[in-house]
Amino acid sequence: MEEINVKTAFITGVSGQDGAYLSKLLLMKGYRVIGITRSRHEENLENLKKLGIDNEVIIQECDLLDISSIISFINTYKPDEMYNLAAQSSVGLSFKQPIGTINFNIISVLNLLEAIRIIKPDVRLYQASSSEMYGKVSNLPVTINTPMHPLSPYAISKASAHWIVVNYRESYGLFACNGVLFNHESFLRSNGFFVKKVLQETVRNKDNSEWVLRVGSIDIKRDFGFSPNYVEAMWLMLQADNADDFIICSGKSITLRSIIEYVFEKLGVSKDKLVIDSDFMRPTDIEDIYGDNSPAKRILGWQYDLDFYQVLDILIEDELTLFTQNKSC
Template identity: 80%
Template sequence: MNKIQVKTAFITGISGQDGAYLSKLLWEKDYKIVGITRNNHADSLEKLKQLGVDQYVLMEECDLLDISSVITLINKHMPDEIYNLAAQSSVGLSFKQPIGTINFNIVSVLNLLEAIRIIKPDIRLYQASSSEMYGKVAELPVTINTPMHPLSPYAISKASAHWIVVNYRESYGLYACNGVLFNHESFLRSNGFFVKKVLQETVRNHHNPDWVLKVGSIDVKRDFGYSPNYVEAMWLMLQAEIADDFIICSGKSITLRSIIEYVFAKLDVSINKLVIDDAFIRPTDIEDIYGDNSPAKTKLGWQYELDFYQVLDILIEEERAFFERKTHE
């Protein structure tokens, strides 16, 4: 049975975990979904396929650094909402590629906003901001008004994009908002991220006597959450009467070491398998950060009460099930 599609949404960066879970959410809400990718390769659909929504997404190629391409695509589909999840999102990689990171993460946002302003000013834009923007903070928890002190090229690029969104909202009256998402994980998380690395390597190698887990600074603390719940907050932000910026987080932090210890204990792995490797230590790092999610709960009606160890239980089982399927194929 064909659904009656009530709205059209663009999702940039649709090949990532948030793009996949957001696609599933929007499809359930009867949206027409247009996925924007730089290159329309099969791997762009991999996470969508795992959630069973790849057939419901229309994929379009678009270079977000080329404003004429953005304008052409908006003219073609006239979307109601744009969720901008596209970014060079690795903090570590941003130290190796600062110019490329800063250029893409700023210019892509500027092009989307300018195209909206020119073509269809009633489009509602969600911009994926990052808790990394706040960096070295004097007081916790982080609120939307906490002064920013970014500590990486990635954080600098996200802070710049954040203020560009605020400026277009205030100067041109666009419905544009920033969702400042703290770390959020899922089975679909890309391999380069810390929690995914710990889970994947430990599940695959916990019976291997020669294996060790190599990590960098693990006594830093982070605020972790669950991606499927966090994309609900993205959607809620674009349904509000007035555009605003929100912190999306769990509201508490835990050490990276405690995550490793929890996963090792669940899989009966000796802590001796843990190795601190200087190659994984960043030039600068945040010691502790967590946010205040109460405005998102009170103003948006967002609900989130998960403890991250509950999330880890879910992820361990999903990782084990996936590995067992792959082993028997």
């Protein structure tokens, strides 16, 4: 009987939104999925549980700041692919904790690459880069060659990690790719992110006469997409003939204000419930940013044509369902 070759994939940051959707995608494709977390605490499995795959992913603890732990895991599981989604990913928090953000987001990537180089150089690595790296751009749309001008400690750390990946690819011949994902949402998004905050607070309080939604700068524009579709691009990058870096985005931007107004209108909430609060303002911010996804579509065969208002319709329904379920528990 012919032996079936089952691919093994590591996913760091498996407990997050993208980690859960990527796990589901890889499981559907027949992979053995090893989920790497800092802690095996029950809360870290919540997103996997929501997708019904918590019993299918092998969860392991690993400190990505300890290269010996990474080497041990590579020796044990001999992965074919590694998806590094782990990071301190809050822009706002990075201003409060710049040293911790920069230290983890850079050293963890360096350790992964060095461990692959030493132990198993045929491993294919995907690194989660960020559109925040480009920051203050003079020309739109952003392409992979747009000069970077990061405006936060988080963005600086991601830009540094991005170039480390490029350097290991060029210097050591590793199959290492950067996926520059612009904002992408789902009902699994953690509470600290803007769209999730707007949806969650509005759904919970739409009938509360005393509630107001407090936000910072909302006339800035961002390129938003849908997480389940974006993780498909991650996988496609590691199936390509050649390692390269790609922008993954919707290709257009909308204001944060328009998102709030759309959600309010859909849920029957008055616009006077919106309050601009200086406490939520950042020291620096990007006024407008959107990317060019045509290389990903042309070279990888990635398909994406969702308008973000279509995505918001999905997210509103998901948030209403979650709220109803939580109330009945």
